[in-house]
Amino acid sequence: MRILNHDMQRFLTYTNFEIDIDNEKEDILKKCINRAYRDLSRRIPYKYSLSMIKNMKKEDAKIFNNKKEEFKNSVYELFKENINSITEPIELIELIKQKADEQDIWTNEKGFTYGLSQKWVNMTLKYLLMFDECPISKEKLDVPVDSYIIKVANASEEKNKLGLDLNYCKSVKWSTWNDITEYTIFQDKIRKKTEEKNYETKIDWEYHAWLEQAKENK
Known part of the structure; x- marks a missing residue:
């Protein structure tokens, strides 16, 4: 391109x-x-x-x-x-x-x-x-949490190469989170998993995760 x-x-x-x-x-x-x-x-x-x-x-x-x-x-x-x-x-x-x-x-x-x-x-x-x-x-920086990110973060690597298999907050809409603890736990889980997968930062993972999910939902 x-x-x-x-x-x-x-x-x-x-x-x-x-x-x-x-x-x-x-x-x-x-x-x-x-x-x-x-x-x-x-x-x-x-x-x-x-x-x-x-x-x-x-x-x-x-x-x-x-x-x-x-x-x-x-x-x-x-x-x-x-x-x-x-x-x-x-x-x-x-x-x-x-x-x-x-x-x-x-x-x-x-x-x-x-x-x-x-x-x-x-x-x-x-x-x-x-x-x-x-x-x-x-x-x-933290990952901006929305439905795309929650979906990819909870996906298994077998189903999605970017999946983190977090198994967290699957049924709760991000816009209704009203406990800061939910947010901090989610961010910490993403940080640990992305480090394991050798991403430089959480944001580097988020760029790919959000874009690929947006393309899939198109």
């Missing part, structure tokens, strides 16, 4: 991230946070759906949409304030979960879960890594 020239790379990164690689003032962090948000937005249990908001009184809809934007902006501020001082993703995951718990925009008691928080954080960091802008070392 032919390597993209600079103009094509610029087009590709802008259409996917709205990042212009020729603009030195580009806020890459914010764009990566926004792109990661799109990856989980359908799973977020907002109190009102888009169709419900459309049928609201204009002022009520404006108030609710403003609250959503305020939460998203607060996540950006948490990233900006802490990303250069933390050493592991779980620190940001906890901060965002705490901020989410202060909001009144969720439809159920669980609200914005640890599962959603880890997805937002880990995808943002993965995208930053792609742009060589991630201040956390690759070895410290």
Whole structure:
């Protein structure tokens, strides 16, 4: 396959991230946070759906949409304030979960879960890594957990060459995880198994695992 020239790379990164690689003032962090948000937005249990908001009184809809934007902006501020001082993703995951718990925009008691928080954080960091802008070392990054990753991680090597045979959290949706222990155990199991299989980092395994599962589900 032919390597993209600079103009094509610029087009590709802008259409996917709205990042212009020729603009030195580009806020890459914010764009990566926004792109990661799109990856989980359908799973977020907002109190009102888009169709419900459309049928609201204009002022009520404006108030609710403003609250959503305020939460998203607060996540950006948490990233900006802490990303250069933390050493592991779980620190940001906890901060965002705490901020989410202060909001009144969720439809159920669980609200914005640890599962959603880890997805937002880990995808943002993965995208930053792609742009060589991630201040956390690759070895410290966690795998963004979703249904594809859970499926491959639990598959046996006989059925899937990338399978880790974890036998963990098979029947629990990642977006409903609301115990940080579930998350840390899963990440630790992946780390140990990928080390046994001589992957340099968990992320190196994740790139292949997610892509192959996405192709299979196509």
